[in-house]
Amino acid sequence: MKTSFEILKIYREATVDVIDNLSMEQLQNIPHGFHNSIFWNVAHTLVVQQTLHYKLSGLEPLISNDWLENYKKGTQPKFVVTEDQVEYVKRKLISTVEQLESDYRENQFEHFAEYETAMGMTLFTIEDALDYNNAHEALHLGIIKSMKIIA
Numbered sequence: 006m007k008t009s010f011e012i013l014k015i016y017r018e019a020t021v022d023v024i025d026n027l028s029m030e031q032l033q034n035i036p037h038g039f040h041n042s043i044f045w046n047v048a049h050t051l052v053v054q055q056t057l058h059y060k061l062s063g064l065e066p067l068i069s070n071d072w073l074e075n076y077k078k079g080t081q082p083k084f085v086v087t088e089d090q091v092e093y094v095k096r097k098l099i100s101t102v103e104q105l106e107s108d109y110r111e112n113q114f115e116h117f118a119e120y121e122t123a124m125g126m127t128l129f130t131i132e133d134a135l136d137y138n139n140a141h142e143a144l145h146l147g148i149i150k151s152m153k154i155i156a
Contacts, residue, residue, distance in 0.1 A: 009135040010106040013054075016142040017098040020047055023149055024095070031156040033086055043152050044086050048076040048094050050145045051101065057134040058105060062114040067101050078123065109135075 024032060024047060032044040041049070052073050055066040066073060075083060108114065114131035121127050128134045
C-alpha cells in the first residue's frame with residue numbers, strides 16, 4: 006500500500022514543479038480547445054482526492070466546502086484566483102498526502118461508501134479509491150503539462 010502513497014506524492018510534487026514558475030495569467034488562462042485553466046485542474050485534483058477518500062469514507066475533508074464546490078467535476082472557473090489561493094493549493098497538495106497516509110495507517114477509512122466513477126468503475130474499498138485517484142491525478146497532470154506548453 007505504501008506504493009500508492011509514494012505514487013500520489015510523486016504526482017503531487019510534479020504538479021507543484023510544473024506550476025511553480027507560471028504567472029497568474031498562465032495559471033488562469035483557458036487555452037482554445039480546453040474547458041478549464043491550469044489552476045482549475047490543479048485544484049480539481051485536490052478536490053477529487055478529498056472527495057474519493059474522505060467524503061466517501063464519511064470523514065471530514067481536509068479542505069473547505071467552498072473548494073469542494075468550486076472545483077468538483079463539471080465546474081468551470083468562476084472568479085479570479087489570488088496568489089494566496091495558489092500558495093494554499095500548493096501546500097495542500099503535499100500536506101494532504103501526508104495526512105492521508107497517516108489516516109490510512111490509523112484505520113480511519115474503515116467505512117467506505119461504494120461509488121461508481123464516471124469511467125464506469127465501481128470503487129468498493131479505500132484501496133480501490135487510492136488506485137483510481139492515482140490514475141485521475143496522472144490524467145490531470147498530463148492535461149496540465151499540455152496546457153503549460155500552450156500557455
